[in-house]
Amino acid sequence: MTRNELARLLNLYPVDLLRATWDLNNLHKDQAVARIVKDSPEPAILDFAAKHHPCTRQHVYLFDLASPVENGFPSNPIGGNIAPVIRRVVGGRREYFFCVDLKFAIVLLNVPRHDHIEFKWPIFILAEDRVLQIKFTTMEKDLGAYFDGAPVSVRVRSVDEKSIIQSVKETLSPTWEPSPMDINKGIKALWEQDFMDSPQAQWKNAKSTTIETMDEHLMIKRERQDVYNTLVNAPLLKTQFQVRDDESPVSRFVVDAGSGIIKFPKFSMRPEGTTDVIAKILELN
Amino acid sequence: MSLQRFLNLIDKTPGIGPFLAKREEIIEHTDPDRIYVENIRAFFGFPFKVAAFLCELAVRQRLFVRKFGLTCPQCGKILLSVDSEDDIPNEVACDVCEANERDKYTFQAQELERLIFYQLVR
Numbered sequence: 001m002t003r004n005e006l007a008r009l010l011n012l013y014p015v016d017l018l019r020a021t022w023d024l025n026n027l028h029k030d031q032a033v034a035r036i037v038k039d040s041p042e043p044a045i046l047d048f049a050a051k052h053h054p055c056t057r058q059h060v061y062l063f064d065l066a067s068p069v070e071n072g073f074p075s076n077p078i079g080g081n082i083a084p085v086i087r088r089v090v091g092g093r094r095e096y097f098f099c100v101d102l103k104f105a106i107v108l109l110n111v112p113r114h115d116h117i118e119f120k121w122p123i124f125i126l127a128e129d130r131v132l133q134i135k136f137t138t139m140e141k142d143l144g145a146y147f148d149g150a151p152v153s154v155r156v157r158s159v160d161e162k163s164i165i166q167s168v169k170e171t172l173s174p175t176w177e178p179s180p181m182d183i184n185k186g187i188k189a190l191w192e193q194d195f196m197d198s199p200q201a202q203w204k205n206a207k208s209t210t211i212e213t214m215d216e217h218l219m220i221k222r223e224r225q226d227v228y229n230t231l232v233n234a235p236l237l238k239t240q241f242q243v244r245d246d247e248s249p250v251s252r253f254v255v256d257a258g259s260g261i262i263k264f265p266k267f268s269m270r271p272e273g274t275t276d277v278i279a280k281i282l283e284l285n
Numbered sequence: 286m287s288l289q290r291f292l293n294l295i296d297k298t299p300g301i302g303p304f305l306a307k308r309e310e311i312i313e314h315t316d317p318d319r320i321y322v323e324n325i326r327a328f329f330g331f332p333f334k335v336a337a338f339l340c341e342l343a344v345r346q347r348l349f350v351r352k353f354g355l356t357c358p359q360c361g362k363i364l365l366s367v368d369s370e371d372d373i374p375n376e377v378a379c380d381v382c383e384a385n386e387r388d389k390y391t392f393q394a395q396e397l398e399r400l401i402f403y404q405l406v407r
Contacts, residue, residue: 141388200360200381213381215319215354215363240384252384265384 001099001120006045008146009056009099009120012056012137013049014267021048027142050086050097053124054271056137059161060278062260063132063178069094072175077125077132078164080172084125093128100164102139105156108147114197117146123164131282133179134168136161138265179262186285187239188232196244196253197221197279202237203230249273290296291348291405295329295339320349340403347406354400359387363400373397 001009010018015029016114024032036045073094076083086097099120106115144152154240172178190196197219202211212227214220219242221228236257243250250273254263262281268274315324326336343349353370354363357379363376373394382390 138386141386200362200385213360213362216365236384240381252380254384263384263386265386 001042003037005118005120006042007033009049009122010036010045012122012139013052014055014269016269017052017055019268021052046085046097047100049122050124052271053097053122053135053137054274055268056122057267058138058264058274059136060262060264060274060276061134061136061161061165062181062183062262062282063134064181065127065130065132065172066177066179067175068092068129069127069176073127077171078167080122082169084168093126096125097274098123098125100159103158103174104143104154105158106143106147107153107155109151109153111150115147117143121159125168131181132168132176133223133278134165136164140265180258182261183255183259183262183281183284183285184236184257186281186283187236187241187255187257189284190280191221191232191241192274194221194244196241198239198241201227201231201239203234203239204237205234243277250277253277290346291339291343294343294348312360320403320405322401322403343403344346350406352402352404354402355394355397356400357382358392358396358398359386359389364397366402370399391399 010033011029015032015068018029018036019025019027022036024035027035038182055117057197069092075087078084078097078098081099082100084096084098086095088095090140100123102119102121104117104119106112106117108115119139121139122137124133126133126135142152143154144150150178169178191198198214198221199217199219200211200213201220202209210231212220212231214223220231236255238254238256240252240254242252248272250264251266252264253274255261262278264277266272320340322333322337322340325331325340326333329336330365331339340349340353344351352366352368353373354366355373355377356363359382360379362379362381363374364379365374367373375394376391377394377397378391379387380390
């Protein structure tokens with residue numbers, strides 16, 4: 001990887017975590033990243049990126065597998081020419097960390113001029129028993145930051161979540177045949193336990209779709225028990241949750257329960273933050 | 286109790302006529318922290334301007350407090366409520382739009398819509 005690619009990779013991680021790991025107190029993020037890339041070998045940076053992948057802003061897709069993970073499970077679940085940079089087997093659990101080549105073709109709007117920018121896109125795949133998790137770090141939306149703040153319009157993105165998921169499905173079919181996991185049960189059980197509450201919920205009624213958005217800092221279960229009682233019996237669509245424990249490393253997550261998608265829109269300061277939320281949902285599902 | 290006094294105020298206001306039938310209903314169904322002019326209009330069947338006048342009258346009588354709800358131009362959520370326009374900060378973020386990964390989730394004061402509502406003085 002080039003220094004620029006390593007720097008862009010590290011930029012996807014919370015600055016406090018970078019400072020704490022490399023003992024770079026008081027450095028601005030750009031300075032901290034530049035120092036790490038200059039002083040640290042690539043394997044150390046990749047090891048950090050894999051270990052702390054749960055701290056990134058990410059989209060997690062959960063799948064049921066038709067067969068348990070066992071000998072014969074592919075050493076590269078994405079397949080093609082995308083190979084994992086780190087692969088581990090821990091007991092019956094298989095972990096794969098990828099840095100996928102991702103290229104954005106863009107237009108600089110103020111010039112105007114065509115240009116492009118390349119990233120190494122961190123993706124973590126985890127397979128255990130009959131459950132597959134594909135975790136995509138979400139990329140910076142504002143690519144203008146890489147062009148001195150110039151306004152940028154993205155023309156083409158070379159690879160996206162949908163195309164990676166399709167590759168995984170093709171690699172794992174027909175033996176493991178991944179299908180999106182419905183996590184309504186796990187989410188509702190966790191909500192019932194008051195692990196979290198919701199500032200915005202969307203659900204299906206028999207003949208309509210409802211979105212409930214609470215004002216200010218109000219939450220549905222606490223303030224609208226009537227609404228809560230209705231939606232716990234309905235299929236949940238895109239619903240936001242706020243973790244009630246203020247000390248939790250994860251503050252908010254967004255769930256599309258019928259499709260098995262969990263989105264973590266903010267950094268988590270500790271890797272166990274997002275993994276704990278996912279584990280709790282799976283345990284109760 | 287302020288709501289009862291508000292109902293009495295309606296009864297005594299010239300031209301409005303006595304309020305009778307929905308007295309219990311408004312007490313039962315109105316959130317005393319979020320009373321909108323439309324709530325009053327719908328309950329009593331007054332024209333909107335009359336309902337708005339009564340709410341402002343209730344403010345002057347110190348039965349209600351007027352609040353400004355600042356709403357997100359994208360999702361409609363009240364982000365913040367303030368007592369006067371002077372209390373509106375220059376910039377307000379919408380946590381719901383941020384979590385929904387909207388490109389824009391921070392708004393200048395002039396981008397936010399104002400929604401007036403009233404709170405019952407207890």
